[in-house]
Amino acid sequence: MEWTSLNDLREAYLKFFESKGCLRKKSYSLVPQNDNSLLLIVAGMAPLKPYFTGQEVPPRTRMTTCQKCIRTGDIENVGKTARHGTYFEMLGNFSFGDYFKKEALPWAWELLTSPKYFAMDKDKLYITVYTHDEETYNIWLSLGVKPSHLIKLDTNFWEIGPGPSGPDTEIFYDRGEKYDKQKRGISMLQNEEENDRYIEIWNNVLSQFNATEGLSREEYPELPHKNIDTGMGVERMACILQETETNYETDLFMPIMHKIEEICNIPYNGQMQFK
Numbered sequence: 001m002e003w004t005s006l007n008d009l010r011e012a013y014l015k016f017f018e019s020k021g022c023l024r025k026k027s028y029s030l031v032p033q034n035d036n037s038l039l040l041i042v043a044g045m046a047p048l049k050p051y052f053t054g055q056e057v058p059p060r061t062r063m064t065t066c067q068k069c070i071r072t073g074d075i076e077n078v079g080k081t082a083r084h085g086t087y088f089e090m091l092g093n094f095s096f097g098d099y100f101k102k103e104a105l106p107w108a109w110e111l112l113t114s115p116k117y118f119a120m121d122k123d124k125l126y127i128t129v130y131t132h133d134e135e136t137y138n139i140w141l142s143l144g145v146k147p148s149h150l151i152k153l154d155t156n157f158w159e160i161g162p163g164p165s166g167p168d169t170e171i172f173y174d175r176g177e178k179y180d181k182q183k184r185g186i187s188m189l190q191n192e193e194e195n196d197r198y199i200e201i202w203n204n205v206l207s208q209f210n211a212t213e214g215l216s217r218e219e220y221p222e223l224p225h226k227n228i229d230t231g232m233g234v235e236r237m238a239c240i241l242q243e244t245e246t247n248y249e250t251d252l253f254m255p256i257m258h259k260i261e262e263i264c265n266i267p268y269n270g271q272m273q274f275k
């Protein structure tokens with residue numbers, strides 16, 4: 001794994017998916033357009049909903065973006081964990097009835113682990129999979145992921161209000177026992193506990209259903225086609241690649257901290273201690 005600036009990592013991701021045929025688009029507005037189910041844009045997929053549902057024809061069936069997001073649901077965690085912010089940027093690659101999991105998951109693995117790209121240590125990556133999704137589990141196995149690094153969870157299903165939704169598979173990076181004083185290990189992932197050891201860096205949603213108010217998950221109608229919706233928090237990924245304690249000590253924020261140190265003539269002594 002090599003130190004990578006946040007700007008370089010953003011560009012590397014977008015270029016990688018352009019090489020896979022995705023159309024690169026600029027971030028959409030933070031204010032949802034023609035969507036009164038959301039107050040603000042919370043994920044890369046949100047401005048693209050009509051392409052997933054088939055209501056509108058996308059400019060291309062494969063796209064990649066770096067979307068400005070505000071996740072109101074994270075506000076309670078901001079300042080308490082190393083990895084939550086209200087505003088953040090989400091890198092995504094999206095397929096609207098084009099490629100599906102047999103392409104998207106190997107590409108995610110290639111970008112994360114290949115020495116040509118982020119060169120992450122495979123032994124530090126852990127992946128959660130929707131319990132009933134054997135196909136996804138087997139794709140990860142075929143890529144060389146050890147069964148001990150694969151965790152099946154009933155809750156791996158992504159939806160945010162009405163619209164495109166589906167089972168998901170989330171990739172976590174293990175920052176080691178330094179962030180796990182009680183040495184709880186992957187039981188924290190199995191029990192879905194908030195922790196600063198295993199950081200979720202990439203969610204791959206196998207978007208196949210139309211979440212509908214008043215219906216249970218099992219009753220959601222299928223979308224007209226199978227899609228891919230993914231999200232990678234840029235600041236989190238920078239924190240991992242730059243091996244900083246928190247998102248706030250990456251090259252995105254530190255120049256600002258240094259300026260504040262200079263103006264106030266007070267040294268920065270690090271963030272509060274996390275459990």
Ligand code: GLY
Nearest residue numbers: 043045203230231
């Ligand atoms: N849409 C996938 C995510 O936000 O995690």
